[in-house]
Amino acid sequence: MIKELHNKLINKEISAVELTTEYLARAKKSDLNAFITITESEALEQAAVVDEAIERGEEIPLLAGIPASIKDLLMTEGVRTTAASKILENYIAPYDATVVKKLKENGLVMIGKNNCDEFAMGSSTENSAFGPTKNPYDKTRVAGGTSGGSAAAVASDLSIYSIGTDTGGSVRQPAAFCGVVGMKPTYGAVSRFGLIADASSLDQVGVIAKSVEDAEIVFNAIKGKDERDATSTLKHENIKTLKQNNGLRGIKIGIPKEYFSEGIDQEVGEAIADFIKRAKDLGAEIVEISLPHMEYALTVYYIIQPAEASANLARYDGVRYGKLTINNKQSTNNQLIDIYKKTRAEFLGPEVKRRIMLGTYALSAGYYDAYYKKAQQVRTLIREDFKKAFEEVNLIFAPTAPHPAWKIGEKIDDPLAMYLEDIFTVPVNIAGLPALSVPAGITKAGLPIGAQIIGGWGKEEEIFQAGKTLEL
Numbered sequence: 001m002i003k004e005l006h007n008k009l010i011n012k013e014i015s016a017v018e019l020t021t022e023y024l025a026r027a028k029k030s031d032l033n034a035f036i037t038i039t040e041s042e043a044l045e046q047a048a049v050v051d052e053a054i055e056r057g058e059e060i061p062l063l064a065g066i067p068a069s070i071k072d073l074l075m076t077e078g079v080r081t082t083a084a085s086k087i088l089e090n091y092i093a094p095y096d097a098t099v100v101k102k103l104k105e106n107g108l109v110m111i112g113k114n115n116c117d118e119f120a121m122g123s124s125t126e127n128s129a130f131g132p133t134k135n136p137y138d139k140t141r142v143a144g145g146t147s148g149g150s151a152a153a154v155a156s157d158l159s160i161y162s163i164g165t166d167t168g169g170s171v172r173q174p175a176a177f178c179g180v181v182g183m184k185p186t187y188g189a190v191s192r193f194g195l196i197a198d199a200s201s202l203d204q205v206g207v208i209a210k211s212v213e214d215a216e217i218v219f220n221a222i223k224g225k226d227e228r229d230a231t232s233t234l235k236h237e238n239i240k241t242l243k244q245n246n247g248l249r250g251i252k253i254g255i256p257k258e259y260f261s262e263g264i265d266q267e268v269g270e271a272i273a274d275f276i277k278r279a280k281d282l283g284a285e286i287v288e289i290s291l292p293h294m295e296y297a298l299t300v301y302y303i304i305q306p307a308e309a310s311a312n313l314a315r316y317d318g319v320r321y322g323k324l325t326i327n328n329k330q331s332t333n334n335q336l337i338d339i340y341k342k343t344r345a346e347f348l349g350p351e352v353k354r355r356i357m358l359g360t361y362a363l364s365a366g367y368y369d370a371y372y373k374k375a376q377q378v379r380t381l382i383r384e385d386f387k388k389a390f391e392e393v394n395l396i397f398a399p400t401a402p403h404p405a406w407k408i409g410e411k412i413d414d415p416l417a418m419y420l421e422d423i424f425t426v427p428v429n430i431a432g433l434p435a436l437s438v439p440a441g442i443t444k445a446g447l448p449i450g451a452q453i454i455g456g457w458g459k460e461e462e463i464f465q466a467g468k469t470l471e472l
């Protein structure tokens with residue numbers, strides 16, 4: 001898709017401004033609520049610059065002039081950046097996230113900022129202060145989350161690709177729910193500078209695209225070391241990957257038995273079984289593996305994530321960030337506490353408050369050892385499970401989510417039921433591994449199903465190769 005459009009642009013079959021105008025019109029007309037902000041004038045300006053370069057006969061990057069969108073969790077200079085929260089409703093980002101900067105160097109045309117769950121906490125985009133995003137396959141259903149706006153936009157062709165973020169599944173799960181490709185890089189592969197932090201040891205910027213090839217093109221443009229993010233140290237050139245040039249012959253794929261427990265939707269189970277069978281027909285060797293500590297992954301995640309998020313969100317106090325609720329002239333200490341309390345009570349949503357309370361509890365004196373420290377210890381065991389598995393296999397296959405998209409409102413009053421839907425995605429974040437969700441079928445009711453391809457540390461290339469062979 002990106003390559004085709006690129007060729008049309010350089011052959012002057014269509015101009016970047018024409019293309020952008022078309023996508024802006026579609027985005028404005030859409031009733032999916034996939035965007036919080038549409039950046040019309042910026043997009044047209046960016047497209048005009050690309051057209052001028054083409055006119056001058058310059059060679060342009062593959063991504064130049066391609067209409068894209070960015071999850072509203074990444075800073076975009078001069079453009080409102082809300083994290084889908086009331087507390088940042090009118091916040092204008094003073095600088096670009098490194099990822100955005102890199103895309104601008106590649107001729108980014110940004111159609112707008114995509115809707116998501118508030119501060120990227122949720123699994124359905126229903127926690128957005130700007131209302132839920134609807135699923136393009138069935139508008140009574142959720143688009144998934146937290147990058148639900150990104151997935152819905154790409155699936156309904158309001159943008160060609162979108163940058164999302166994945167702390168516990170937020171790129172892969174909405175991609176699965178909307179029938180598109182979602183890619184979560186290895187922790188440390190992409191800079192997090194300018195990403196509004198959720199849980200820093202888990203957060204990773206990812207890509208939502210219409211094909212695996214497109215996801216790879218975008219990933220290659222955004223990856224790499226950034227001096228502003230000390231964790232972005234991964235050097236792909238130092239990692240040995242296996243070339244899959246003969247279908248999947250010679251590739252060993254592990255199927256973790258823990259992923260196929262009860263509680264998984266029957267049609268999802270069947271689609272994944274088909275997916276595995278296709279890999280086998282293409283020459284892969286399929287073996288059952290075990291990740292014995294998988295059963296603790298969700299618990300570990302829902303201790304570490306709230307703990308880190310509660311610390312990261314302390315800055316939204318109405319003074320440093322966020323709206324001020326009362327006049328703080330001549331404020332005394334008590335008044336200051338009052339400002340904090342009132343601002344946070346009024347402008348943070350219920351799920352974010354819940355996570356702050358859970359996280360603060362897990363980190364508090366007397367409980368820290370029993371919760372946070374213990375969770376970190378079990379995290380190491382989960383990482384070791386994956387490490388051991390990857391000594392034996394090249395890739396791991398699994399469903400992306402246990403169910404297809406649910407009805408809007410169905411799980412909103414049952415946070416635990418919502419958390420349970422993350423069971424297949426969070427282990428990958430806990431271990432910091434790269435993973436891809438690719439379309440693997442459609443249910444009888446017409447809802448997309450995603451299959452997950454998990455790779456070893458730094459082995460993005462291997463998941464891309466397998467994804468390209470197997471995507472539907």
Ligand code: GLN
Binds near residue numbers: 121122123168422
């Ligand atoms: N659903 C998970 C959560 O609520 C993951 C969200 C994410 O990846 N940002 O924390």
